[in-house]
Amino acid sequence: MRTKIIATLGPASMKYDVMKGMVEHGVRIFRLNFSHADAASFVPVVQDIRKLEQEMGIRLTVMGDLCGPKIRIGEVPGSPLQINKGQGVLLGLPKHAERAEEDRVFISLDVPELMEGLKAGDAVFLADGMLRFTVNRVLIPDQLFEMVARTEGLLTSHKGIAFPDKIHPLPALTEKDEKDLREGLDIGIDAVALSFVQGAEDVERLRRLIQEHGRIVPVVAKLERKAAVEHIDEIVAAADCVMVARGDLGVECSLAKLPVMQKRIIRACRHQQKAVIVATQMMLSMVKSPVPTRAEATDVGNAVMDGADCVMLSEETAIGNYPVETCAFIQGIAQSCEDYYLERLGGPYVPSPEKNIVKYLAYSACLVAEHADSAALVCHSTSGATARMLSSRRPSLPIFALSPDEGVLRGMNFFWGVRPRLADVSLVSHLERAVAFIRGEASIEQRQSVVITSGQPMPPGQPETKTNGIKLFYK
Incomplete structure (x- = not known):
């Protein structure tokens, strides 16, 4: 198997025997998600990974994934609330909460920078895009807005919020990220994934912080923002590896455009000889099912045949019931598709005409x-x-x-x-x-x-x- 598997560790997989089983089925990189834990809690698992290396004679990579500026709404009174299609709601700074009405829910957001320039017609997504709204009226510029629901679903407190039509004004690295980075490097992580990258400067800043800490490790730029896709070539040049993070990217950009976007990103990475990871919902049904869907198997196969260096599992191995079995399915699909991929290539990729x-x-x-x-x-x-x-x-x-x-x-x-x-x-x-x-x-x-x-x-x-x-x- 030539394609590498990245497995996210969590309650379902932070056991020595489970990690060993995943390595036997192609996992070479373990992801530590700093959105849900700190470096101190990962010390025992890093020790187990190093022990696995010795036992199996295989180099294993520990990748720390920084949380980034994941923006969440505040407390929603009466949460969870059913939102119906066409229903009007308010979005604004917490100080305007008194504008809430019996038939109009108030959604608070205490990050004024994100609402600057928000105008009628702009899209606002909640809960990873499951709830979608359109701004109907600007009641107070940059502070309070009337929105109309385009979909229906449950609205709960502290859900993530996204503004697909806007450039994100917040830096990719937060204070929490800097703390997690220092502590993660101290416990021995081998690579760092940076969330919500928007430009090469985000990658360069992270690299400087790593060097100031006395380490040199690969930087993985996660493409989750529309702005990142627009600056793909510069980001690929600055990073060691790029991740097609289809979860947030699918919220920021049209789902209809996501398949082509994935192919373009993979191609851009190959042209610059940088590694590329395809991530999010690769085998999501296997969180609860012992076998994947046909669509999932085809999705993984297409990522392999597009030329991805790695495929990444998230919930499937972090909280799923079948972490080892999921890796085994990925391994089998990859091995089958690699043969066809190489047959179709008919030989090594010819370099582009340049003096290199x-x-x-x-x-x-x-x-x-x-x-x-x-x-x-x-x-x-x-x-x-x-x-x-x-x-x-x-x-x-x-x-x-x-x-x-x-x-x-x-x-x-x-x-x-x-x-x-x-x-x-x-x-x-x-x-x-x-x-x-x-x-x-x-x-x-x-x-x-x-x-x-x-x-x-x-x-x-x-x-x-x-x-x-x-x-x-x-x-």
């Missing part, structure tokens, strides 16, 4: 390996960049990526087809380390060929060592 020697070396290595019927590709990747380049070409062969840095190894778990391995630092050259690995790797048989990409020292005055060599090696 590392990208063309990666493409050439994949071509040589395919034509030589090699067993694998092996690269030495000090930073992970070489493995990323090879992965972006989507070779049919496994990519063994060697690095002396455990953090880099865990970061490479985000990339399609990459199998991280620790390099033998007793050997000086990258090529020697690759050869030593091949000689000891049981899955590579005697007399089989392997294509090695490595970096050799450059003459004085030249740029730092990068991938600059391809070798066809026979074991």
